[in-house]
Amino acid sequence: MKKILLLLVAGAALVVAHGEEVRDGILLQTKSTTMAFRQEGGRWLVSHYGEKIPTLRDVQTLAWRPRYLGENHLGYRLPVTYATYGDTGVTAGLNKHGGLAVQHADGTLSTYLRAVKAETVADAPGTTHLVLTLKDEVYPFYVTQHFRAIESCDVVETWVEIKNDEPGAVRLTRMASFALGFPTLGDEFHVQHQPGQWGGESQLVETTLERGETVDFGSRGGVRDAWGNNASVMLSIGGKATETTGRVFGGVLCWSGMWGITVYRDQVDGIEICAGADTSAGAYVLDAGRSIKLPKFAFTYSAAGKGQISRNVHKWAREWQLPNGKALRPILLNSWEGAYFTFTEQTLHDMMDGVKTMGGELFVLDDGWFGRGKYARDEKNQATVGLGDWTINPAKLPNGLVGLSHAAKQRGLDFGFWVEPEMVCRRSELFEAHPDWVIGERTRKTNFGRAKSQTVLDYANPAVRENIYNQLNALYKDVPLLRYVKWDANVDMMNVGSPYLDAAHQANFAFDYTMGVYDLLARLRTAYPNVDIQACASGGGRCDYGFLKYADEFWTSDDTDARERVFIQWGASQFYPACTMAAHVTAVPNHQTGRVLPLKYRFDVAMSGRMGFELHPKDLSADDLAFAQQAVTDYKRIRPTVQQGDLYRLVSPYDGNYASLMYVNEAKTHAVVFVWGLVRSVSRDYPSPIRLQGLDPAKAYRVKEINRVPKARTHIPMNDKVAGGAALQAMGLQVALRSDYDSAVLELTAE
Ligand code: DGJ
Numbered sequence: 001m002k003k004i005l006l007l008l009v010a011g012a013a014l015v016v017a018h019g020e021e022v023r024d025g026i027l028l029q030t031k032s033t034t035m036a037f038r039q040e041g042g043r044w045l046v047s048h049y050g051e052k053i054p055t056l057r058d059v060q061t062l063a064w065r066p067r068y069l070g071e072n073h074l075g076y077r078l079p080v081t082y083a084t085y086g087d088t089g090v091t092a093g094l095n096k097h098g099g100l101a102v103q104h105a106d107g108t109l110s111t112y113l114r115a116v117k118a119e120t121v122a123d124a125p126g127t128t129h130l131v132l133t134l135k136d137e138v139y140p141f142y143v144t145q146h147f148r149a150i151e152s153c154d155v156v157e158t159w160v161e162i163k164n165d166e167p168g169a170v171r172l173t174r175m176a177s178f179a180l181g182f183p184t185l186g187d188e189f190h191v192q193h194q195p196g197q198w199g200g201e202s203q204l205v206e207t208t209l210e211r212g213e214t215v216d217f218g219s220r221g222g223v224r225d226a227w228g229n230n231a232s233v234m235l236s237i238g239g240k241a242t243e244t245t246g247r248v249f250g251g252v253l254c255w256s257g258m259w260g261i262t263v264y265r266d267q268v269d270g271i272e273i274c275a276g277a278d279t280s281a282g283a284y285v286l287d288a289g290r291s292i293k294l295p296k297f298a299f300t301y302s303a304a305g306k307g308q309i310s311r312n313v314h315k316w317a318r319e320w321q322l323p324n325g326k327a328l329r330p331i332l333l334n335s336w337e338g339a340y341f342t343f344t345e346q347t348l349h350d351m352m353d354g355v356k357t358m359g360g361e362l363f364v365l366d367d368g369w370f371g372r373g374k375y376a377r378d379e380k381n382q383a384t385v386g387l388g389d390w391t392i393n394p395a396k397l398p399n400g401l402v403g404l405s406h407a408a409k410q411r412g413l414d415f416g417f418w419v420e421p422e423m424v425c426r427r428s429e430l431f432e433a434h435p436d437w438v439i440g441e442r443t444r445k446t447n448f449g450r451a452k453s454q455t456v457l458d459y460a461n462p463a464v465r466e467n468i469y470n471q472l473n474a475l476y477k478d479v480p481l482l483r484y485v486k487w488d489a490n491v492d493m494m495n496v497g498s499p500y501l502d503a504a505h506q507a508n509f510a511f512d513y514t515m516g517v518y519d520l521l522a523r524l525r526t527a528y529p530n531v532d533i534q535a536c537a538s539g540g541g542r543c544d545y546g547f548l549k550y551a552d553e554f555w556t557s558d559d560t561d562a563r564e565r566v567f568i569q570w571g572a573s574q575f576y577p578a579c580t581m582a583a584h585v586t587a588v589p590n591h592q593t594g595r596v597l598p599l600k601y602r603f604d605v606a607m608s609g610r611m612g613f614e615l616h617p618k619d620l621s622a623d624d625l626a627f628a629q630q631a632v633t634d635y636k637r638i639r640p641t642v643q644q645g646d647l648y649r650l651v652s653p654y655d656g657n658y659a660s661l662m663y664v665n666e667a668k669t670h671a672v673v674f675v676w677g678l679v680r681s682v683s684r685d686y687p688s689p690i691r692l693q694g695l696d697p698a699k700a701y702r703v704k705e706i707n708r709v710p711k712a713r714t715h716i717p718m719n720d721k722v723a724g725g726a727a728l729q730a731m732g733l734q735v736a737l738r739s740d741y742d743s744a745v746l747e748l749t750a751e
Pocket of ligand 1: 336
């Protein structure tokens, strides 16, 4: 019998102080939640995850005892910390489910993990880091499971390391990062997730999870992983949660490759959530003596609805995950929709002048600046040539990126450019020199995407990474004023397999590819920590927290129509804070939908994220320019609250003809409310008073409409008047939306 471990952390210490007996258990405490573990029968189980409980004694006393009602009855599923395939004993029979499925070196298919050691290890202040070492009952096959609880934001990060000390390779048929069985939680469950596509990312869907059902969703491919769905999930427990009510579990998988999330409710009401890299196309082969670290999963709990889940994850992102999460993001103009491939240096200088006049801070040159001679990327060849050749096209830009960066500097702007480092065009110098550097299968012809011109480089191959690093490093070095890089990715894996990996390891490709991309990102980020990166993949295809460990923001969607963005940004906001969400004001008619929306509306929607522009400023009338200048001034003032504040979603666009959300700064002295009308109807849906949230009930706030069209009537009868936080939350604000796509932005300042 193993020695019983006495683990002393926060709550457990309290128990000891009271002289209670502590068996082998531990409480991971955050501000408002507790995750409680206990050891039973050699397994680590979760006794509780949810509202805060101060003592281990209470958790141990009330812990759900799966066998108490007998086998095959309600709750007969052990809430193990890492469920494995074949572990009979977890359920009343073979555990067919489980996030880890291993074929051991001798061919055995089941894995029975047993507790070896449990310890808390030193980590950053404000965290408690529990490490569980588990080993298969029979084989020298080790799993180290980490749970790192972050006090201030109620988030627990978890990840897994697997070590194979067996005499031969093992095959990981499933290797989820998170495979948690929950103690019986409730009798009604709803799963919210975000299917999407190009131009329509992050569309919210909520589905009921009945007994015996599984909700299973995942990435579409291994590059644009957030297309198809987003690597995140919310589970409402015991009834459908709203923004402000209900018990909710929320989690994000930090992975930019192929992934899958499964929420499983078994026939006896056991819940198991698995999230991890997707191995459904083939087992990952882990050679003898090797180990693998699986991606992180970060999760949180709220007893007060989905809004709190979002705020917890946003705070975690800003404080723990993003590279410079506390920094304010610049207002930029990206050249894409204003110029596409058709530009000269003069065009770009004009754009710089324009964005400077509007009050912007950064100019970003998008696609079309690289490749030489026959491979020059220009208006003639458009997107069909040049990827992989990361050198300036001198015919188009004689003074190069350096010249452009100086031109920006002269105007008081920072400078950035676009790259697509994971891709190569078949018509490029790189492909000519290294046709074997692209992903594919030995016996099949290579498929090409984006006008049949480009494919994906084999990032499992270190030589490929080295080549691209050297090319990018030369660019970064050449342009000392570089402040920002837009990292794009415009095709999926249309061929599976790596010419670099041998036959036995082909199925490792998808995972190794993503690790290879991270390797390059990490090198660049270490060498150039102050060059921001935007994660783009034909829009929001790289909206995930794996990439956002290295990137500061993502391009939310190629669909820049403000009406569409109300929905897309609403979906993205479930897990991604405003500072990560690039939102650009573009021209009308909109290039994706043809819709003509008022300039004010376009600004009002963009101002709720990381605002920027994607148009040629010369196309703006004098009135529009004046409006833009005033909007930029307003945005600069509200930027700290929008980008760093707490988000409260007030009225969902899915529920009617308008939407509203607000941000409140940490001190609760400043707030910004956005109200966006959709298509109006006289007989319904004029906004009823919009009840605010997140304010200090005891404070008085002056409410001022900002970003107003000159001479237009205000949207609120109490403009520039003062009201108490309690009243603003209880009675709400009356807002008059007078036509289709009318909108208002209100600034609240505590007096
Ligand atoms: C797709 C991106 O989403 C766009 O913003 C733009 O950068 C193009 N690629 C350029 O090819």
